[in-house]
Amino acid sequence: MDGKSNPGVPYDGMTDTWVKKHRLIYIGATRHPFILSIRDGTVDLSAFKRWLGQDYIFVRAFVPFVASVLIKAYKKGDESSGDMEVILSGLGSLNDEIAWFKQEASKWGVDLSQVAPEKPTQDYCGFLEELMRPEVDYTVAMAAFWAIEAVYQESFAHCLEEGSKTPIELQEACQRWGNDGFGRYCSSLRNIADRQLEKAASGSVPLVKVSEDAVSKAEVTFLRVLEYEVDFWNMSCGTDGHSAPKP
Ligand SMILES: Cc1ncc(CN)c(N)n1
Numbered sequence: 339m340d341g342k343s344n345p346g347v348p349y350d351g352m353t354d355t356w357v358k359k360h361r362l363i364y365i366g367a368t369r370h371p372f373i374l375s376i377r378d379g380t381v382d383l384s385a386f387k388r389w390l391g392q393d394y395i396f397v398r399a400f401v402p403f404v405a406s407v408l409i410k411a412y413k414k415g416d417e418s419s420g421d422m423e424v425i426l427s428g429l430g431s432l433n434d435e436i437a438w439f440k441q442e443a444s445k446w447g448v449d450l451s452q453v454a455p456e457k458p459t460q461d462y463c464g465f466l467e468e469l470m471r472p473e474v475d476y477t478v479a480m481a482a483f484w485a486i487e488a489v490y491q492e493s494f495a496h497c498l499e500e501g502s503k504t505p506i507e508l509q510e511a512c513q514r515w516g517n518d519g520f521g522r523y524c525s526s527l528r529n530i531a532d533r534q535l536e537k538a539a540s541g542s543v544p545l546v547k548v549s550e551d552a553v554s555k556a557e558v559t560f561l562r563v564l565e566y567e568v569d570f571w572n573m574s575c576g577t578d579g580h581s582a583p584k585p
Pocket residue numbers: 393396397400486487489490567570
């Protein structure tokens with residue numbers, strides 16, 4: 339699972355190997371029919387409103403998860419890595435994101451205080467809780483953090499590409515995650531995850547078993563993130579069997 343088995347072929351990092359290896363599910367998460375419907379302008383606005391309410395609940399749960407990653411970065415004690423600064427900037431953006439959700443909800447007439455979490459939201463938030471445990475390795479938590487942000491970045495950036503017919507009233511939402519600055523932030527998260535994975539894969543001898551474990555756990559965690567993201571989009575579309583659109 340070290341992704342370096344081809345001598346002579348440029349090595350882009352473990353996360354790149356995973357994206358290539360798990361291409362189908364990665365495409366499933368980043369080119370989901372919900373996103374494609376925004377991009378081609380056919381999106382059902384009740385689906386968008388459902389996504390808005392559920393994602394507000396998710397983002398509130400995501401904040402303590404990111405805080406837990408910050409604690410892990412601090413405990414690692416490598417001040418010169420700059421990891422804490424990157425993660426802190428993420429927490430700052432989440433503060434803006436929560437304010438944006440409130441403003442957007444009032445624009446669309448969604449009463450956030452009345453939104454109850456659907457099953458996929460509950461499950462995804464439960465997964466974040468699991469990842470917050472102190473015994474979860476920093477490498478595993480960072481891989482999850484990068485994957486969660488990257489799915490939104492790639493999905494919403496696709497809705498802003500040339501030729502897309504994203505309705506004007508949804509463009510601001512797409513800009514939030516599809517802008518270049520968010521893209522650079524995701525690259526920083528990816529670099530941290532890749533560096534950690536690289537260290538774990540080449541682990542110092544007495545810790546070899548622990549490190550290899552972290553690498554395989556991180557890959558499984560990456561896949562679980564993609565599955566949760568697909569379920570989340572399915573729920574937004576009303577195609578998950580739990581939340582059929584109200585007539
Ligand atoms: C479900 C989900 N995944 C990712 C993100 C990006 N923070 C989000 N807001 N919601």
